[in-house]
Amino acid sequence: MMMAEAHATAGGADELVNGGASAVSEGSSTIVVDASGEETKAANNKKGGARGKKKKASRPRFAFQTRSENDILDDGYRWRKYGQKAVKNSAYPRSYYRCTHHTCNVKKQVQRLAKDTSIVVTTYEGVHNHPCEKLMEALNPILRQLQFLTQLTSSS
DNA sequence: CGCTTTTGACCGGCGC
DNA sequence: GCGCCGGTCAAAAGCG
Numbered sequence: 001m002m003m004a005e006a007h008a009t010a011g012g013a014d015e016l017v018n019g020g021a022s023a024v025s026e027g028s029s030t031i032v033v034d035a036s037g038e039e040t041k042a043a044n045n046k047k048g049g050a051r052g053k054k055k056k057a058s059r060p061r062f063a064f065q066t067r068s069e070n071d072i073l074d075d076g077y078r079w080r081k082y083g084q085k086a087v088k089n090s091a092y093p094r095s096y097y098r099c100t101h102h103t104c105n106v107k108k109q110v111q112r113l114a115k116d117t118s119i120v121v122t123t124y125e126g127v128h129n130h131p132c133e134k135l136m137e138a139l140n141p142i143l144r145q146l147q148f149l150t151q152l153t154s155s156s
Numbered sequence: 157c158g159c160t161t162t163t164g165a166c167c168g169g170c171g172c
Numbered sequence: 173g174c175g176c177c178g179g180t181c182a183a184a185a186g187c188g
């Protein structure tokens with residue numbers, strides 16, 4: 001469980017391609033966006049026997065290259081690692097993460113560049129359909145203050 | 157106690 | 173038809 005404390009980008013419910021890319025401590029450079037909307041919900045598959053999964057499940061995928069020493073960058077959501085495989089081109093293992101939300105089927109995979117181990121390629125698959133609690137938490141105090149200020153202005 | 161992480165095994169698709 | 177690869181799931185263990 002390594003949950004770093006770093007809030008960065010926050011994808012809304014249906015908008016993330018536009019201004020969803022940002023917030024990197026060191027400096028991001030490459031941002032690849034691939035959009036393909038299709039998802040066949042299949043949540044009834046088990047491992048060795050009867051897997052009921054469809055083939056059309058491409059969701060908008062966002063590749064994010066970030067310069068960081070840390071493999072996992074916390075974007076504000078909770079991720080549960082569900083697998084790790086080694087890649088041929090990179091002599092480093094690729095980690096697969098998934099959003100722990102019940103209604104959120106977002107997947108994320110992180111891979112390190114063989115050329116530069118300090119670069120991590122984070123690929124997001126799908127969009128979150130739930131508010132970012134972490135971001136909300138961070139925004140909460142500010143929101144409250146804003147509300148307060150607005151109230152004062154209105155009152156006057 | 158709950159949650160997360162870790163390793164191995166297995167499936168499905170594709171290539172040749 | 174067989175082999176290979178990538179991807180995912182499952183169960184158990186560890187830690188807060």
